[in-house]
Amino acid sequence: MAEMWISMGPQHPMTHGLWTLKVKVDGETVVDTEPDLGYIHRGVEKICEARDFTQITTYCDRLCYASANTWSHAYIYAAEDLLEVEVPERAEYIRMVAVELQRIASHLMWLGAYCPDVGNLTGMVWCLREREMMMDLLQELGGSRMHYNFPRVGGVKRDLPIGFALRCKAKLKLFLERIQEYEAILDESTIFLVRTQGVGYAKAEEMINHGVSGPNVRAAGHNYDVRWAHPYSVYDELDWEPAVERSSIKGSDCYDRYRVRVEEMRQSALMILDAFDHFPGGADTHYSKEDDKIFAENIWGKAPARAAEGQTGFHHFEDSRGESMFYLAGGGAERGKHPYRMSIRSPMFITIPYASKCMIGYKIADIPAIMGSFDPCIGETDR
Amino acid sequence: MAKEVSAEQAHAAAEDILTDITDFGDSVQVEIRHHTGGRRKNAYVYIEVVADEWRNLAKWLKKSKGVDYCSMITGIHWPENAEATWQVVVHLMRTGVYNPRIIDKRVHETKVDIASLSVKETPLEFEISMTLPDTRTPSVPSVADIWVGADWNEKETWDLVGIDFDGHDGMRRVLLPHDSPTGYHPLQKQHKLRYHDFNEMYDDAQGFGRKPEDSGRVK
Numbered sequence: 001m002a003e004m005w006i007s008m009g010p011q012h013p014m015t016h017g018l019w020t021l022k023v024k025v026d027g028e029t030v031v032d033t034e035p036d037l038g039y040i041h042r043g044v045e046k047i048c049e050a051r052d053f054t055q056i057t058t059y060c061d062r063l064c065y066a067s068a069n070t071w072s073h074a075y076i077y078a079a080e081d082l083l084e085v086e087v088p089e090r091a092e093y094i095r096m097v098a099v100e101l102q103r104i105a106s107h108l109m110w111l112g113a114y115c116p117d118v119g120n121l122t123g124m125v126w127c128l129r130e131r132e133m134m135m136d137l138l139q140e141l142g143g144s145r146m147h148y149n150f151p152r153v154g155g156v157k158r159d160l161p162i163g164f165a166l167r168c169k170a171k172l173k174l175f176l177e178r179i180q181e182y183e184a185i186l187d188e189s190t191i192f193l194v195r196t197q198g199v200g201y202a203k204a205e206e207m208i209n210h211g212v213s214g215p216n217v218r219a220a221g222h223n224y225d226v227r228w229a230h231p232y233s234v235y236d237e238l239d240w241e242p243a244v245e246r247s248s249i250k251g252s253d254c255y256d257r258y259r260v261r262v263e264e265m266r267q268s269a270l271m272i273l274d275a276f277d278h279f280p281g282g283a284d285t286h287y288s289k290e291d292d293k294i295f296a297e298n299i300w301g302k303a304p305a306r307a308a309e310g311q312t313g314f315h316h317f318e319d320s321r322g323e324s325m326f327y328l329a330g331g332g333a334e335r336g337k338h339p340y341r342m343s344i345r346s347p348m349f350i351t352i353p354y355a356s357k358c359m360i361g362y363k364i365a366d367i368p369a370i371m372g373s374f375d376p377c378i379g380e381t382d383r
Numbered sequence: 384m385a386k387e388v389s390a391e392q393a394h395a396a397a398e399d400i401l402t403d404i405t406d407f408g409d410s411v412q413v414e415i416r417h418h419t420g421g422r423r424k425n426a427y428v429y430i431e432v433v434a435d436e437w438r439n440l441a442k443w444l445k446k447s448k449g450v451d452y453c454s455m456i457t458g459i460h461w462p463e464n465a466e467a468t469w470q471v472v473v474h475l476m477r478t479g480v481y482n483p484r485i486i487d488k489r490v491h492e493t494k495v496d497i498a499s500l501s502v503k504e505t506p507l508e509f510e511i512s513m514t515l516p517d518t519r520t521p522s523v524p525s526v527a528d529i530w531v532g533a534d535w536n537e538k539e540t541w542d543l544v545g546i547d548f549d550g551h552d553g554m555r556r557v558l559l560p561h562d563s564p565t566g567y568h569p570l571q572k573q574h575k576l577r578y579h580d581f582n583e584m585y586d587d588a589q590g591f592g593r594k595p596e597d598s599g600r601v602k
């Protein structure tokens with residue numbers, strides 16, 4: 001049969017955002033693909049050259065609407081590397097709670113979007129229901145529902161609200177029970193298994209060479225995680241293990257990538273529950289902003305506002321979708337108040353080309369299942 | 384069991400690179416640097432390399448030192464510095480990821496024993512910097528065939544900063560529209576944001592006074 005190119009996107013349920021996947025098909029079989037990105041390129045890197053270090057946090061929140069906190073924290077750690085700032089221990093714990101809650105919310109958003117891709121609408125409704133709990137908790141921390149603007153250079157915006165630990169524990173315990181419900185409707189659904197098992201094989205070494213990281217690599221059977229390889233924050237004090245999936249000889253398929261994310265949500269929830277027992281100062285304490293000195297010692301310390309030319313900072317961060325990274329060069333406008341150059345490493349920008357190559361040899365009907373299983377997010381891809 | 388790579392392990396791994404990198408002579412300057420923020424001041428390897436030697440260094444890092452992951456390639460434009468107008472910054476990592484072992488026809492997932500990692504396997508960060516003098520056609524060798532992950536990073540760097548990668552197959556616009564004018568790379572410093580200072584923006588919230596930076600000039 002004659003080969004031909006067809007365009008999937010920019011408006012297509014498979015894309016989870018605005019981009020085009022050009023697919024070359026021979027009958028029903030995919031023989032070549034070419035992703036076309038950049039539909040929502042906003043020039044964040046350029047804009048940030050005219051913003052000071054606190055203002056940039058809000059732009060980083062908006063890099064990914066499903067995972068705002070992980071992005072603003074990734075930036076804050078790089079900014080602290082540039083400005084040579086140390087953070088109070090309690091603030092590190094609060095950040096960890098915020099990031100892991102966001103990771104759960106992001107994976108729920110992914111599962112909620114992935115279920116309809118493979119013909120399971122109930123999964124979407126259930127996931128969004130539980131995501132609501134996480135968003136309520138994050139709203140208590142940051143003040144808004146999606147873009148929290150929560151971390152600050154030198155700490156976080158405010159302490160845990162009174163009673164937060166209690167509500168968070170109750171919700172996470174409920175959530176841990178509900179994860180079993182997802183497993184029940186998905187692992188026992190023949191349609192879900194037929195659509196996800198045995199398609200989209202990817203091997204660990206190949207993925208690393210292609211720059212793919214995070215849950216996608218852990219699904220292929222290796223527990224590499226930036227949180228232990230290049231440690232930051234307080235993960236060493238907590239009881240957790242990176243989720244890792246036992247893949248098949250051919251590598252990880254879509255089903256492994258689903259399993260690893262469900263397991264990762266469970267690990268994040270257990271991690272937060274464990275953290276409340278270790279909080280310096282106690283999880284039920286609330287340091288108000290009114291007492292400046294105690295607030296600065298525990299929640300938000302002092303930080304310089306300027307970085308000189310020649311100073312640089314970077315930080316590798318375990319985002320919900322892989323390894324994200326910010327590189328900052330100091331000495332920009334306003335006598336160093338702005339970065340001279342800010343560069344963002346988006347995990348999905350690198351993963352989408354790989355995922356597109358991953359679907360060669362499968363049928364057209366497998367494209368949504370394979371693409372969705374890598375968790376694409378176009379906000380961060382196009383920046 | 385150790386839960387994370389310790390500062391000593393990272394430092395020992397960086398020392399190992401420093402002792403073995405002697406083959407390149409003057410074209411490579413290496414030092415161990417430490418992160419300055421956060422709770423840990425982990426070591427990483429900082430390398431300054433002459434652009435012509437970059438491919439040899441990359442091959443050596445991949446083959447002899449197991450550097451298997453290209454995190455980011457980016458470029459910076461320094462128009463006021465004639466000797467180093469263009470800078471390319473590469474971030475590499477050694478992850479040590481391998482395919483899961485098959486024992487008795489059964490795949491076994493890998494759970495790394497962190498404490499027993501040798502200096503050749505410890506995860507390590509690399510920052511590599513290359514500078515080019517003032518030129519209208521900046522170009523460094525491509526490493527997309529060594530790490531496939533470098534492919535789209537290089538495309539992006541050319542697209543936004545305008546630094547070309549010699550030997551890169553299929554360079555094209557990735558984030559900007561495909562029909563963007565030739566030679567237009569917005570992260571070069573001659574392109575200014577319309578409002579370079581946020582105060583100007585607040586003074587003109589409605590945008591009535593908004594004019595492009597180059598208005599009135601003959602184009």
